[in-house]
Amino acid sequence: MYDNSENLSKKAGQVKLAARELAKAETSRKNQALLAIAEEIDRNRDAIKTENSKDVAAGKEKGLSGAIIDRLTLNDKRIQGLIEVLNDVVNLKDPVGEIFNMNTLPNGLKVGQIRVPIGVIGIIFESRPNVCIEVAALTIKSGNGVILRGGSDAIHSNLLLTSLIGKGLVRAGLPEDCVGIVKDTKRESVLELVKLKDFIDVIIPRGGLELIRFVEENSVIPVIRHDMGICHTYVDEFANLEMASKICYNAKVQRPGVCNAMETLLIHSRVAGQFLPLMKEIYDKAGVILRGCEKTRKILPGIEIASEIDWRTEYLDLILSVKVVENVDEAIDHINNFSSHHSDAIVTDSYTQGMRFIQEVDSAACFINASTRFSDGNEFGLGAEMGISNQKLHVRGPMGLKDLMAPKYIIFGNGQVRT
């Protein structure tokens, strides 16, 4: 779908104006909008499924994979999930206006920081239409405007959901333009979006490496990357191997198609001979295909060899690369070289190795003795999330309500001048 008449910079300007209104809105009014959107969704279940079925049909015709079709599909359970997300965000504390770090200086100035909305968020995402609602819920609650740029696969669903969001906003007396959508799903509209620095304060690309690279190379607006998860679990020589086996099974098998699933298993050479055959049996039953380094293949003859490409691959599938390492240093080095700085875990009973791991591994979330699958805003107690940032500035890991704020300094004086 290509909307030739779309004037993106005009649209972004409208969102910016609406965002200024929203930034001043009271919590109760914002919550009223979220509840009205939930009501619109509830009332329009059939229409949502109808529009969604157009996307699903087009996707099947295009030959999209089963996994992508699955992510695209909005069934009754998922529509209910959207309503629940909105209710959850109603219950989150409004971050706007929170004052912190307040200090009185020797000259009597009172200096602190106040949380205010960032302004306008531009988010570029791929197949899941749920993102419209999750993102709008968070941006409305945090007083930010947002411009949604979804992929072509979900365009019918996205357009309907955004119109329902607009209706809910208007019913609560807020401007419809608080949430805008880009109708043009060609790559050119991304290029245009990332140049609108007079209107948009941050660009969040959620998706594959190609999209992220395109945005990073072209954006003149600050970017918060939400890209892939090449997650590791390192089973140390001092691991409780029974615990390790449960964690490694869960991290790989429980939901392999998501970014916090494990892609590489690192195993200490002293326990590899005992642990790997055990895991092979368990993984075989779950249909997990193993690819190993030379040392792994000495223990598990017959499995495929893992090349450097494997260490850099997010399989999102029942495939696992395995590497035997000599010590925690080699594990940390491997992770820092090959991980996508998302989520990595150590299983160990050594206090020293565990503490070294979480301090030295350069990833957004570092786990001791738990599955990387917990790397998620909801699991971490943040409520809903915009996505998971794997860059270092502003926010690392799950991006929640507070991360949609841009605290500024406020200074209360009584006539102070500088000498």
Next chain:
Amino acid sequence: MYDNSENLSKKAGQVKLAARELAKAETSRKNQALLAIAEEIDRNRDAIKTENSKDVAAGKEKGLSGAIIDRLTLNDKRIQGLIEVLNDVVNLKDPVGEIFNMNTLPNGLKVGQIRVPIGVIGIIFESRPNVCIEVAALTIKSGNGVILRGGSDAIHSNLLLTSLIGKGLVRAGLPEDCVGIVKDTKRESVLELVKLKDFIDVIIPRGGLELIRFVEENSVIPVIRHDMGICHTYVDEFANLEMASKICYNAKVQRPGVCNAMETLLIHSRVAGQFLPLMKEIYDKAGVILRGCEKTRKILPGIEIASEIDWRTEYLDLILSVKVVENVDEAIDHINNFSSHHSDAIVTDSYTQGMRFIQEVDSAACFINASTRFSDGNEFGLGAEMGISNQKLHVRGPMGLKDLMAPKYIIFGNGQVRT
């Protein structure tokens, strides 16, 4: 000066390796390095002045302005200032490893955040050689590597100072490469630097609009802008005019060449007739040239007219633009349209107007009843600063030690898996 043999990506790689060592260094060792650098500076005062005099002579020959020559010059007092900065940073609390927001979840997972260094900072700055020491002090203390890319005007001073930093690091047993310097001062080296995303985690451009724009348009690395200060003071109808006059005098006159000086005075129409003639007299004595809107010129006939260009200009000089506004809304709108989002002040005794101003003005620092000249890391109690960020992500306003950290999530489990 052009160093053809310089391999920037190799150099950045060396800094990245050194930064990994530094990230693990104990506080005492980092402080030892800072003290050793202070000692090297103290021992080499004459050499510093000799190298600096080459820069100053070249600058005079090039016809640089007196203000720039002044910023370039390292005299005894300023060299002493460098030593003091190093000592000040020794006394700041080491931010590395601080754990915060620790919570225990219902499933027993303990989730929190730990401050770790960002990694490698690339900083691009213009004439002041002091920046080398101030920045190195902060990056060393915070466990970050840094690549300095100063301007050609200060290249002799910068090279010597960086070699002294290297000596201090080595004396403390830390890698010399923790602080690297780009010798090539041509624009091409900036272009090369902002592409090295495998080695550099953040680019900080400190300087004029042209440099900032060049970096924003070309960088594939996240950028923290430190650009200009178009600061406003709004004198409200409910202001104590005596206090307002002291604040407006201080904000404009005390040090006009810096980014937190006032460039535009906004005055409420009800008090303009009383306040402006009074200020004109005071400003005249200080040699301040006024440029006003039409309403201002009715009160102060004979002053030049201010055009839209004036509202957008950082004079850094004894020039002030003046605009009469009808209410706080007009003042806030003007500031949000024309300010550089740096520091803006209101003078008022109205609680409502004051609170609206600090909430609605979209700037890094919003003052009530004080001079914008206080917008500074030292004044705010942060200790030394990397500069003043006027962008919204990661850090707004003075950038101190804590802002050189990239907190990551740490999760302590005892075998938890996700169901």
